[in-house]
Amino acid sequence: MPHPPSSLSSSSSSFPKPGAIKLALDCPEILYAIGQWIPTFQEERSSETYIFTPRGLLNCCLVSKYWREVLTPLIWRVDDIEAMTDVPDQLLIKYGEHVRVLVSIRHRCPGPIYTQLRQLTLGYGVNAGKKAMQLLAANHYLKRLELVNVQIFDQLNWNHSRPPNSSNNNDQDSDIWNHDSDDDNVHSPTNPLGHLGTTLEEISLVYTQCREMELYYLLRAVAKGSLRSLKLYRLSGNFDLKDLVFNSLTRLYLFLDMKTYPGLHEILGRSPHLECLDLKGMRSALSVLDPIIHILSGTQSRETSNQREERLRVGLPEPRQWLRPQLLSLGLHFCTSPFDLEELFNYEKTLEIIRACNINQERTDHLRSLRELSLQLMIIDDQAREAIEVHKLNLEVLKIKVIWPERGYSTGRKKKKKKQDQLLRRILQSCPRLREFEFWDQNSNSDVRETMTALIGDYGVDDNDSDSDSGGDNDTGTNNKNGISNLNQQQQHKKQVEPWNCPELESLTLNFRVTLGVEMPSEKGTQEKEERRYFDGDQGGEDVGIWVMPKQKCNTEFYDGTGFLLDTHWSNSGPLKDVVNALGRPKEGEELIKRFLRHISPSRKMKRLQLSQLVFTRSV
Structure with a gap:
């Protein structure tokens, strides 16, 4: 307690x-x-x-x-400037000794100098760098530090720290950071984290400029201590880390581009206990991923005989052998511009990173693969499926975001979308330990019905068949010109609809279209739906689960298939639900939901299901 x-x-x-x-x-x-x-x-x-x-x-x-x-x-445990902007400073000072969290983004930076903080978040404020230095000096038990566009290094006393007549001296021995004392825990103007080496656990630097060896000396004070999480987002400057090793680091977040990349990748090879890696970046960063692939795969850049002779002739040292991290979690999110591409493909180097995280050495019988994978793809194709399935034996959490470009809904793209849904089902079926699965198709033509049908397995014949959309009455046998018997048709249908095999799955989320997950653009079409209940099997069965769709609001005009699932069809005059029922047709959306729930019923551990805007919970 x-x-x-x-x-x-x-x-x-x-x-x-x-x-x-x-x-x-x-x-x-x-x-x-x-x-x-x-x-x-x-x-x-x-x-x-x-x-x-x-x-x-x-x-x-x-x-x-x-x-x-x-x-x-x-x-008064939390001082959030945005939420408490009208609170007088006198009250903040009065209860200052009880404040443990300070959050100040784009707001005032003056105020009390709290001394018992455990978390500090500063950004964009006037004199934010000066305030950050004051707060860091006053707090000796800080555990989490987040600086957003705070140029903390501008507040250092350069003239006092630099030796005389050394402004033009490039010798590192006269660098402002060098001092005779080896004690990094001694706080000084040039080492603002020196006294936090044993307490600071999380550091996040966003939009920070680094000069000379500033980043190295800033992190040196905490690298050997209790630092477990490090986030470096859009940094600029010099990132030479020399011989720094992060003994306790387990989580690393990097934003890569051509400007901020050099040197940051070395942190991967300097963290022997790294378990979680999250890489984000612009499209330009994809061309500089080779060193990361070499570190993750344990293969350094191969040195040819000519390169070795040249290195020995010049007298350069042998390339450093980095530690190979054994990751448990990987996130890959590279911001691309999908609208300037004519073809649908994934960047091969992103798939190489996924494959490189698998450690399978036949000689030692040692197997290590990812447990959590979150990635952003252009489209799910065979190459992406194979890269994911490299980790299928241990994968427990899988999150996929598809951002494939849309330039019309041509027949070719329609077939690729259909194949993507089929591959999605294969990925699910191949991961026996999967507990959580999220899929978000941001294409504006995506529809929840298509993916639900594909996961059920009722997707018809192969895409290569040009007559897959042709009609015909198979029950009467009018199309059995080649003598195909009804038995063969039943076997073909049985082959198409395979049983659901995800025994450990606890949560399944299917999101669609780019605006889902944020506020709807308008209230038009938003309705409040009453609670609904579904059985995932025959009501007379012994092991029957009850799915509850709680009372919730959804936009049935948002063309993601939600309106169809609720059997709500719209016209200029409003919903046509009653008209559809009056025609005597069955509720197709209701039937599709029931079919889907029955199909996933073997996953008895599943408690949460999201179909686009609709959320279901399992009560039994």
């Missing part, structure tokens, strides 16, 4: 004596622990403002004077 601030545990005349405590809520430590689980801020939607005092905690403060003295400091 966490301990309260010093002021709470100190003696006070209003606190009951230990022998007089009878109820659990009379104990300050328990009240303090409860307060940490109460939201600090609540949004007032009617006025679009934030209330910085939680209602539940305020009600508790009304119980007694003792409760007010104990609970009031809990309200």
